[in-house]
């Protein structure tokens with residue numbers, strides 16, 4: 650698939666790729682798979698576009714990934730992906746990273762413009778915190794615990810990791826071999842919740858958010 654065709658396909662999902670020819674062929678395939686997996690959970694390309702809105706997608710040669718919930722140019726939201734993220738072992742870890750940033754965009758779409766400018770979480774993240782209660786997030790990074798308490802900023806990562814763990818169960822299996830991923834619940838005083846893993850309340854919450862979007866698409 651040519652870079653141009655790839656960019657046109659992603660446009661259907663609301664993604665506006667900056668300089669498509671800068672993306673290598675395997676990187677394009679990786680983004681395509683990540684977007685495809687997310688869209689399937691949201692009832693297709695239209696569902697994804699309704700949930701996340703339009704997003705500018707940029708590759709940079711160095712660094713990590715990030716979402717700019719407000720970007721002062723159309724389409725007003727921007728995701729940046731560093732090339733090192735797209736070349737990991739196993740390769741699908743790059744897909745997990747892309748989905749993670751897309752999940753941030755999904756939440757940002759439920760925040761008002763002032764909150765987005767200030768980088769504050771949206772309705773999805775605020776309601777997640779209320780719904781899951783004391784249940785920790787799926788991964789250490791997305792545990793929502795910054796020190797002993799859950800903070801709203803950390804909860805944004807908890808949401809992004811919840812979506813990643815839901816769409817990529819292999820991510821959780823992969824993390825299970827890492828000692829730091831199994832000791833944090835005890836350190837956070839939540840030793841009764843073995844991790845990594847997607848807790849039942851987190852699963853119900855993310856499934857409900859996906860279900861809402863699927864319903865929107867079927868209702869037309």
Ligand SMILES: [Zn+2]
Nearest residue numbers: 749753806809
């Ligand atoms: Zn994040």
